[in-house]
Amino acid sequence: MVQQYKIDTVKNLVERLSGAKAIILVDYKGINIEQVNELRNRFRTDKVDYVVQKNTLLKIALNELGITELDNYLKGPTAVAICLEEEVAPARVVAKFIKEVMEDAGFPSFKAGYVAGHVFSPKELQALATLPSRDELLARVLGSMTAPLTGFMAVNQGVIRKFMYAVNSLIEKQADAS
Secondary structure (H helix, E strand, O other), X not given: XXXXXXXXXXXXXXXXXXXXXXXXXXXXXXXXXXXXXXHHHXXXXXXXXXXXXXXXXXXXXXXXXXXXXXXXXXXXXXXXXXXXXXXXXXXXXXXXXXXXXXXXXXXXXXXXXXXXXXXXOHHHHHHHHOOOOHHHHHHHHHHHHHHHHHHHHHHHHHHHHHHHHHHHHHHHHHHHHO
Protein backbone atom coordinates (compact mmCIF):
# COMPACT_ATOMS: atom_id res chain seq x y z
CA MET A 1 0.00 0.00 0.00
CA VAL A 2 1.31 3.45 -0.96
CA GLN A 3 1.92 5.79 1.92
CA GLN A 4 0.00 9.06 1.97
CA TYR A 5 3.10 11.26 2.29
CA LYS A 6 4.42 9.86 -0.99
CA ILE A 7 1.14 10.71 -2.73
CA ASP A 8 1.30 14.22 -1.25
CA THR A 9 4.94 14.58 -2.33
CA VAL A 10 4.09 13.61 -5.91
CA LYS A 11 1.17 16.10 -5.95
CA ASN A 12 3.49 18.81 -4.67
CA LEU A 13 6.08 17.97 -7.33
CA VAL A 14 3.44 18.00 -10.08
CA GLU A 15 2.33 21.46 -8.93
CA ARG A 16 5.91 22.72 -8.90
CA LEU A 17 6.76 21.21 -12.29
CA SER A 18 3.58 22.16 -14.15
CA GLY A 19 4.07 25.21 -16.32
CA ALA A 20 7.85 25.10 -15.95
CA LYS A 21 9.80 26.65 -18.80
CA ALA A 22 12.95 24.82 -17.71
CA ILE A 23 13.54 21.63 -15.74
CA ILE A 24 17.21 20.91 -15.13
CA LEU A 25 18.43 17.70 -13.49
CA VAL A 26 21.61 18.20 -11.48
CA ASP A 27 23.96 15.63 -9.99
CA TYR A 28 24.78 17.26 -6.67
CA LYS A 29 27.22 14.72 -5.21
CA GLY A 30 30.47 16.13 -3.90
CA ILE A 31 29.18 19.40 -2.46
CA ASN A 32 28.86 20.11 1.25
CA ILE A 33 26.01 21.76 3.17
CA GLU A 34 27.48 25.28 3.01
CA GLN A 35 27.85 24.99 -0.74
CA VAL A 36 24.31 23.63 -1.10
CA ASN A 37 23.00 26.60 0.88
CA GLU A 38 24.96 28.98 -1.37
CA LEU A 39 23.51 27.27 -4.44
CA ARG A 40 19.97 27.47 -3.01
CA ASN A 41 20.45 31.20 -2.33
CA ARG A 42 21.60 31.79 -5.89
CA PHE A 43 18.60 29.88 -7.22
CA ARG A 44 16.25 31.86 -4.97
CA THR A 45 17.72 35.13 -6.24
CA ASP A 46 16.98 34.12 -9.84
CA LYS A 47 13.48 32.81 -8.96
CA VAL A 48 14.42 29.18 -9.55
CA ASP A 49 12.91 26.40 -7.45
CA TYR A 50 15.49 23.84 -6.28
CA VAL A 51 14.28 20.45 -5.05
CA VAL A 52 16.06 17.31 -3.92
CA GLN A 53 13.67 14.37 -4.07
CA LYS A 54 13.70 10.62 -4.55
CA ASN A 55 14.11 9.65 -8.19
CA THR A 56 11.06 7.37 -8.20
CA LEU A 57 8.75 10.11 -6.89
CA LEU A 58 10.24 12.61 -9.32
CA LYS A 59 9.78 10.15 -12.18
CA ILE A 60 6.10 9.63 -11.29
CA ALA A 61 5.53 13.42 -11.14
CA LEU A 62 7.25 14.00 -14.48
CA ASN A 63 5.32 11.14 -16.09
CA GLU A 64 2.03 12.61 -14.83
CA LEU A 65 2.95 15.75 -16.76
CA GLY A 66 3.74 13.69 -19.86
CA ILE A 67 7.51 14.14 -19.60
CA THR A 68 9.03 10.68 -20.02
CA GLU A 69 12.22 11.75 -21.80
CA LEU A 70 14.06 12.34 -18.51
CA ASP A 71 13.40 8.86 -17.05
CA ASN A 72 16.82 7.52 -18.08
CA TYR A 73 18.60 10.34 -16.24
CA LEU A 74 16.92 9.71 -12.89
CA LYS A 75 19.68 7.59 -11.39
CA GLY A 76 21.96 8.45 -8.49
CA PRO A 77 21.75 11.68 -6.51
CA THR A 78 19.48 14.03 -8.42
CA ALA A 79 18.31 17.54 -7.67
CA VAL A 80 15.87 19.45 -9.84
CA ALA A 81 16.05 23.14 -10.75
CA ILE A 82 12.68 24.42 -11.94
CA CYS A 83 12.05 27.83 -13.44
CA LEU A 84 8.64 29.15 -14.40
CA GLU A 85 9.86 32.45 -15.85
CA GLU A 86 13.12 32.15 -17.79
CA GLU A 87 14.41 29.14 -19.71
CA VAL A 88 18.10 29.92 -19.27
CA ALA A 89 18.16 30.87 -15.57
CA PRO A 90 18.69 27.43 -13.95
CA ALA A 91 21.50 26.45 -16.31
CA ARG A 92 23.16 29.84 -15.89
CA VAL A 93 23.01 29.64 -12.08
CA VAL A 94 24.53 26.13 -11.98
CA ALA A 95 27.29 27.00 -14.47
CA LYS A 96 28.16 30.21 -12.60
CA PHE A 97 28.13 28.35 -9.27
CA ILE A 98 30.50 25.69 -10.60
CA LYS A 99 32.85 28.34 -11.94
CA GLU A 100 32.81 30.73 -8.97
CA VAL A 101 32.24 28.63 -5.87
CA MET A 102 33.45 25.20 -6.87
CA GLU A 103 36.35 26.68 -8.87
CA ASP A 104 35.65 24.46 -11.89
CA ALA A 105 35.79 21.25 -9.81
CA GLY A 106 33.31 19.60 -12.18
CA PHE A 107 30.60 19.12 -9.60
CA PRO A 108 27.74 19.58 -9.22
CA SER A 109 27.13 18.65 -12.81
CA PHE A 110 24.29 18.72 -15.30
CA LYS A 111 22.53 15.43 -15.95
CA ALA A 112 19.95 16.61 -18.46
CA GLY A 113 17.43 19.33 -19.01
CA TYR A 114 13.95 19.76 -20.38
CA VAL A 115 13.64 23.23 -21.84
CA ALA A 116 10.78 24.38 -24.06
CA GLY A 117 9.69 20.80 -24.75
CA HIS A 118 13.13 19.51 -25.76
CA VAL A 119 15.68 17.40 -23.91
CA PHE A 120 19.10 19.00 -23.53
CA SER A 121 22.34 17.12 -22.89
CA PRO A 122 24.90 18.40 -20.36
CA LYS A 123 26.96 19.99 -23.17
CA GLU A 124 23.89 21.71 -24.57
CA LEU A 125 22.97 22.98 -21.10
CA GLN A 126 26.48 24.37 -20.70
CA ALA A 127 26.07 26.20 -24.01
CA LEU A 128 22.62 27.40 -22.95
CA ALA A 129 24.13 28.80 -19.75
CA THR A 130 26.37 31.12 -21.77
CA LEU A 131 23.43 32.81 -23.46
CA PRO A 132 22.59 36.28 -22.17
CA SER A 133 19.40 36.83 -20.22
CA ARG A 134 16.15 37.79 -21.91
CA ASP A 135 16.50 41.40 -20.77
CA GLU A 136 20.04 41.61 -22.18
CA LEU A 137 18.87 40.21 -25.52
CA LEU A 138 16.00 42.69 -25.67
CA ALA A 139 18.42 45.54 -24.88
CA ARG A 140 20.75 44.39 -27.67
CA VAL A 141 17.89 44.18 -30.17
CA LEU A 142 16.65 47.62 -29.16
CA GLY A 143 20.18 49.01 -29.43
CA SER A 144 20.63 47.59 -32.90
CA MET A 145 17.25 48.98 -33.95
CA THR A 146 18.08 52.48 -32.73
CA ALA A 147 21.66 52.52 -34.04
CA PRO A 148 20.73 53.63 -37.59
CA LEU A 149 18.55 56.43 -36.21
CA THR A 150 21.32 57.57 -33.88
CA GLY A 151 23.81 57.60 -36.77
CA PHE A 152 21.36 59.49 -38.98
CA MET A 153 20.81 62.10 -36.27
CA ALA A 154 24.57 62.50 -35.77
CA VAL A 155 25.10 63.06 -39.50
CA ASN A 156 22.26 65.59 -39.62
CA GLN A 157 23.61 67.45 -36.60
CA GLY A 158 27.00 67.70 -38.32
CA VAL A 159 25.43 69.22 -41.43
CA ILE A 160 23.38 71.67 -39.36
CA ARG A 161 26.42 72.54 -37.24
CA LYS A 162 28.53 73.31 -40.36
CA PHE A 163 25.71 75.42 -41.79
CA MET A 164 25.50 77.38 -38.52
CA TYR A 165 29.30 77.92 -38.52
CA ALA A 166 29.05 79.28 -42.07
CA VAL A 167 26.18 81.61 -41.16
CA ASN A 168 28.02 82.82 -38.04
CA SER A 169 31.20 83.51 -40.01
CA LEU A 170 29.18 85.51 -42.57
CA ILE A 171 27.56 87.51 -39.78
CA GLU A 172 30.98 88.18 -38.22
CA LYS A 173 32.42 89.27 -41.61
CA GLN A 174 29.54 91.69 -42.14
CA ALA A 175 29.96 93.03 -38.62
CA ASP A 176 33.71 93.56 -39.21
CA ALA A 177 33.09 95.25 -42.57
CA SER A 178 30.71 97.82 -41.13
